[in-house]
Amino acid sequence: MAPAVSTASNSWDVIGFAVNEGYGVKGLADLGLETLPKQYIQPPEEQITTSTIVDDDSIPVIDISNWDNPKVADSICNAAEKWGFFQIVNHGIPVEVLETVKEATRRFFGLPAREKNKHSKENSPTNNVRYGTSFTPKAEKALEWKDFLSLFYVSDDEAAALWPSACRNEALDFMKKSESVIRRLLEALMKRLNVKEIDETKESLLMGSKRINLNYYPKCPEPELTVGVGRHSDVSTLTFLLQDDIGGLYVKKLDSDSWIHVPPIDGAIVINVGDALQILSNGRYKSIEHRVIASGIKNRVSVPIFINPRPTDIIGPLPEVLESGEKPIYKNVPYSDYVKHFFRKAHDGKETVDFAKIF
Ligand SMILES: CC(C)(COP(=O)(O)OP(=O)(O)OC[C@H]1O[C@@H](n2cnc3c(N)ncnc32)[C@H](O)[C@@H]1OP(=O)(O)O)[C@@H](O)C(=O)NCCC(=O)NCCSC(=O)/C=C/c1ccc(O)c(O)c1
Numbered sequence: 001m002a003p004a005v006s007t008a009s010n011s012w013d014v015i016g017f018a019v020n021e022g023y024g025v026k027g028l029a030d031l032g033l034e035t036l037p038k039q040y041i042q043p044p045e046e047q048i049t050t051s052t053i054v055d056d057d058s059i060p061v062i063d064i065s066n067w068d069n070p071k072v073a074d075s076i077c078n079a080a081e082k083w084g085f086f087q088i089v090n091h092g093i094p095v096e097v098l099e100t101v102k103e104a105t106r107r108f109f110g111l112p113a114r115e116k117n118k119h120s121k122e123n124s125p126t127n128n129v130r131y132g133t134s135f136t137p138k139a140e141k142a143l144e145w146k147d148f149l150s151l152f153y154v155s156d157d158e159a160a161a162l163w164p165s166a167c168r169n170e171a172l173d174f175m176k177k178s179e180s181v182i183r184r185l186l187e188a189l190m191k192r193l194n195v196k197e198i199d200e201t202k203e204s205l206l207m208g209s210k211r212i213n214l215n216y217y218p219k220c221p222e223p224e225l226t227v228g229v230g231r232h233s234d235v236s237t238l239t240f241l242l243q244d245d246i247g248g249l250y251v252k253k254l255d256s257d258s259w260i261h262v263p264p265i266d267g268a269i270v271i272n273v274g275d276a277l278q279i280l281s282n283g284r285y286k287s288i289e290h291r292v293i294a295s296g297i298k299n300r301v302s303v304p305i306f307i308n309p310r311p312t313d314i315i316g317p318l319p320e321v322l323e324s325g326e327k328p329i330y331k332n333v334p335y336s337d338y339v340k341h342f343f344r345k346a347h348d349g350k351e352t353v354d355f356a357k358i359f
């Protein structure tokens with residue numbers, strides 16, 4: 001259904017259309033707007049073109065084909081300490097699995113709005129499946145040019161019953177095929193923290209819950225005035241991110257004001273440290289700010305898997321890290337409180353982690 005009033009003026013109800021009726025930014029893009037609705041205009045300091053982008057640096061690209069080579073684990077830990085972001089290649093996940101989940105993402109967002117909106121916060125029969133647009137529209141001064149489907153994994157049976165059929169099997173397959181790589185990455189990262197083994201308690205803290213998001217960034221009029229995703233760090237332990245070949249993800253270089261592009265590499269996965277791992281490692285591994293530019297040329301998809309503690313876990317610096325007398329810089333907080341704090345406010349860079357900081 002087309003909006004009731006002319007889209008030429010800024011008087012029509014953009015929020016009602018995109019957010020409440022579930023058309024999303026995909027719906028706005030499909031209208032062929034020539035100008036960006038004012039609700040999406042970010043303040044100048046958040047517009048990516050006005051920030052310092054450097055192209056003489058890049059995040060590490062790590063070949064993980066040979067785990068027997070100690071240099072692999074070393075490179076992973078070094079990258080997590082210095083960059084908080086790296087790409088992995090030769091990880092063993094079949095390229096068809098990656099292509100298929102990107103295709104399923106395009107299929108889901110290609111559905112009519114009324115189909116997608118069955119999974120909105122208001123309509124979804126479960127909190128574990130959520131279709132939405134922007135990040136948290138109610139709390140944002142300016143909206144983000146992104147639609148998403150967020151799927152919290154509980155069990156195969158629950159997914160079969162509740163995840164949308166347009167993308168369910170492909171999302172599950174991507175999650176399952178990435179599991180052994182995720183475990184190996186965490187094992188390597190733990191060794192440097194003096195954690196010898198991922199026992200049951202550690203397994204819960206490090207990878208006790210998973211959420212997969214399917215992100216859709218349609219082609220945008222006046223992309224320089226808005227953002228795909230604003231500055232934020234993830235609240236996960238690790239994020240396992242598949243991007244397509246469009247590009248547009250920028251990460252902040254540690255202790256600087258410079259932003260660096262993460263170039264798409266065929267078959268690669270982007271890995272980033274999230275706030276939970278920064279807290280568990282008492283600040284040794286860095287959860288880095290990142291953001292996504294909107295594209296004026298093409299639609300983009302990305303598929304992050306957020307590897308998290310269980311919502312019922314309490315997170316704080318690991319005892320093994322503090323063994324040598326290192327002072328804790330974070331307190332113990334219930335992970336579900338931490339996540340709720342993150343979701344209830346607009347993206348605001350690295351402010352979230354202050355929730356757990358000892359001042
Ligand atoms: C997240 C919670 C705490 C939500 O619990 P629930 O009982 O559903 O609480 P709620 O009161 O309904 O939700 C709290 C608010 O968060 C919002 N919210 C909940 N889930 C989501 C979601 N998936 N996406 C966006 N907003 C959400 C709700 O809209 C609520 O806002 P409001 O309605 O009060 O305005 C629960 O599901 C949980 O503990 N989950 C397990 C851990 C988990 O999921 N961790 C998240 C890792 S995700 C991560 O690291 C990064 C995510 C991210 C980054 C950038 C983006 O742009 C983006 O879209 C997403």
Ligand SMILES: O=C(O)CCC(=O)C(=O)O
Pocket residue numbers: 213215229234241243249290291292301302304
């Ligand atoms: O789309 C991307 O490349 C990154 C998205 C992201 O940062 C997120 O969903 O947390």
Ligand SMILES: [Fe+2]
Pocket residue numbers: 232233234290
């Ligand atoms: Fe992110």
